[in-house]
């Protein structure tokens with residue numbers, strides 16, 4: 001079976017040469033949810049951005065490949081790459097407010113992508129958006145489609161963006177900390193909603209989060225990232241039952257249990273971090289970007 005997303009040995013550097021991704025490999029099978037977990041700055045969003053073709057200009061892919069349903073994105077001309085990414089993927093962002101244009105009504109913002117990228121008629125896009133608003137339990141679609149972003153609550157805005165992401169039936173959704181900016185009570189509803197739509201639509205998701213409670217609830221597979229390097233990957237159940245790497249164990253110990261918000265936060269042990277830093281220093285010392293064999297692109 002061809003993987004929905006297949007990232008192989010992906011390395012990326014900043015303009016000054018610092019590595020932000022270190023030979024990252026991961027796959028997301030069709031209909032599967034893979035969580036990408038790690039502390040702030042680990043490079044989780046960078047991977048999502050690389051897949052969506054929206055890396056900041058200061059970040060360059062210097063090695064490796066990203067395949068969407070078998071198509072090597074690095075081998076395509078920029079225009080064709082944008083078309084493939086637009087047709088096969090969608091994003092559920094962290095902050096619904098900044099993801100929406102404040103000066104445009106919700107309706108056209110939702111239908112735009114269907115009309116302009118997928119070439120649908122305005123009528124088809126409109127009825128599809130209404131159908132998805134219904135699926136995310138928005139009962140008054142007319143009001144919501146006429147509203148400006150600031151007229152909706154944070155939870156409603158995120159429902160709108162979830163509906164927009166699923167509307168075009170993408171093969172892969174990148175969900176980048178989609179509940180982090182929301183109130184705790186709303187977080188649970190939104191997570192349940194994403195899980196429900198994911199199952200109903202059979203969409204693969206690369207789910208970026210720093211929250212192991214979220215990982216446990218939504219994913220079947222998990223990749224643990226530290227300083228742009230994959231530290232461990234496993235089935236989610238296996239990872240929680242039997243974390244193999246000291247860093248994963250430390251991350252678990254450092255995370256208050258989802259069910260016990262009163263539990264205190266413990267920092268990851270210094271000895272574990274020192275061990276990781278040493279591993280990374282050795283890997284970086286031996287690493288030379290394979291610019292000729294890789295799919296370097298901006």
Ligand SMILES: Nc1ncnc2c1ncn2[C@@H]1O[C@H](COP(=O)(O)OP(=O)(O)OP(=O)(O)O)[C@@H](O)[C@H]1O
Pocket residue numbers: 014020038039040041042043044045046047056058059210
């Ligand atoms: N626009 C940018 N230009 C240069 N470096 C960046 C840029 N954005 C992020 N970085 C750096 O790249 C690394 C990875 O950042 P990234 O945002 O992917 O981490 P993350 O794991 O998603 O963390 P967070 O949970 O805080 O978003 C970090 O060292 C960060 O400082």
